[in-house]
Amino acid sequence: MxxxxxxxxxxxxxxxxxxxxxxxxxxxxxxxxxxxxxxxxxxxxxxxxxxxxxxxxxxxxPGEAPGGYYPGYGNYWMSPRHMRRAYRHYYRWGPYWQWRSVFVTGAIAAGFWWASEWSDWPGTYGPFRMVAIILTIVALGNLIFAVLSSSSHRDR
Structure with a gap:
C-alpha cells in the first residue's frame, strides 16, 4: 500500500x-x-x-444582458466573460500560435533525434528514436495547420 x-x-x-x-x-x-x-x-x-x-x-x-448593454464595455452583444473567451480562442487558433507550435515541436523533435544518435546511455537509442519519430510527425501536422491558418482569408 x-x-x-x-x-x-x-x-x-x-x-x-x-x-x-x-x-x-x-x-x-x-x-x-x-x-x-x-x-x-x-x-x-x-x-x-x-x-x-x-x-x-x-x-x-451566458448571452445578452437586459437591454443588450454592458456598462463599461460599449454596446457589445457578449458578456465580458465571453469576450475574454472569444479573444483567447481567436489568438489560440491564429497563425502565430500555429507557427509557434511548429517551431517548438520541431526543436524538441530535433533534440530527440540528436539524443538518439549521440546519447552514451545504453538502451536509449530505441525510446529516443520513437519519441523523435512521433514528434516529427506532430511537427509536420502542425506545419500543415500553420500553412492552412496563414492562407485562410478570415475577416480579422
Missing part, C-alpha cells in the same frame, strides 16, 4: 485540480441559485428588483 503512494504521488495534483474545479462549480451553482431565489422573492412581493441584482444574474448567465 505504501508503494502505491510512493509511486503515484504526482496524482495528487490532477485530483486536487478536479476537486477544486468541482468546488468552484458548486459555489457558482449556489450563487446562481441564491440570485434566482432572491429574484423570486421580489416577484412574489410584487416589487421591482434592484438593477444591481439583475445585472448580477445576467453576468452569471
Amino acid at each position: 505504501e508503494d502505491i503512494f510512493r509511486s503515484y504521488w504526482w496524482l495528487l495534483f490532477p485530483i486536487g485540480a478536479f476537486v477544486f474545479g468541482a468546488w468552484d462549480r458548486w459555489l457558482a451553482y449556489r450563487r446562481s441559485r441564491d440570485h434566482l431565489d432572491l429574484l423570486k422573492s421580489y416577484a412574489a412581493q410584487g416589487k421591482e428588483p434592484p438593477p444591481e441584482l439583475i445585472r448580477g444574474v445576467a453576468d452569471d448567465m
Whole structure:
C-alpha cells in the first residue's frame, strides 16, 4: 500500500485540480441559485428588483444582458466573460500560435533525434528514436495547420 503512494504521488495534483474545479462549480451553482431565489422573492412581493441584482444574474448567465448593454464595455452583444473567451480562442487558433507550435515541436523533435544518435546511455537509442519519430510527425501536422491558418482569408 505504501508503494502505491510512493509511486503515484504526482496524482495528487490532477485530483486536487478536479476537486477544486468541482468546488468552484458548486459555489457558482449556489450563487446562481441564491440570485434566482432572491429574484423570486421580489416577484412574489410584487416589487421591482434592484438593477444591481439583475445585472448580477445576467453576468452569471451566458448571452445578452437586459437591454443588450454592458456598462463599461460599449454596446457589445457578449458578456465580458465571453469576450475574454472569444479573444483567447481567436489568438489560440491564429497563425502565430500555429507557427509557434511548429517551431517548438520541431526543436524538441530535433533534440530527440540528436539524443538518439549521440546519447552514451545504453538502451536509449530505441525510446529516443520513437519519441523523435512521433514528434516529427506532430511537427509536420502542425506545419500543415500553420500553412492552412496563414492562407485562410478570415475577416480579422
